[in-house]
Amino acid sequence: MNRATLTSLTACLLSAALSGPVHAEEGFDPARFVADKCSSCHDSSVYTRSNRRVNSLPALQRQVRMCDANVGTRLFDDDLHTLVNHLNDQYYHFK
Numbered sequence: 010m011n012r013a014t015l016t017s018l019t020a021c022l023l024s025a026a027l028s029g030p031v032h033a034e035e036g037f038d039p040a041r042f043v044a045d046k047c048s049s050c051h052d053s054s055v056y057t058r059s060n061r062r063v064n065s066l067p068a069l070q071r072q073v074r075m076c077d078a079n080v081g082t083r084l085f086d087d088d089l090h091t092l093v094n095h096l097n098d099q100y101y102h103f104k
């Protein structure tokens with residue numbers, strides 16, 4: 010491999026690494042995101058079980074942030090809000 014090839018390969022890998030979270034694009038779909046990324050450890054029954062741990066909107070935000078960090082999906086704040094609102098609309102119904 011010559012030097013020019015190596016340089017462009019490195020640049021390519023770097024830009025892939027720097028492009029960051031993949032959920033920045035328009036049209037973030039929280040329902041699909043949950044189905045794709047959030048159902049490997051628990052299904053949606055944790056959101057509705059009678060002894061669920063989350064009892065307020067801020068707690069829901071914290072929990073989703075924590076799970077997001079665990080999964081390594083690194084949602085942007087906007088998308089995280091969309092996701093929290095989605096879970097709230099569908100399951101939690103906090104004011």
Ligand code: HEC
Nearest residue numbers: 046047049050051055056061062063072073076077079080
């Ligand atoms: C690495 C495994 C894992 C993944 C993947 C995961 N979670 Fe969780 N999640 C947990 C665990 C563990 C709990 C706590 C369950 C318990 O207390 O019994 C939890 C609990 C929750 C709760 C609280 C449920 C309650 O009791 O009210 C919410 C909300 C939640 N997760 C959202 C998400 C979202 C959104 C995603 C996708 C970004 C996600 N989780 C992905 C492990 C995960």
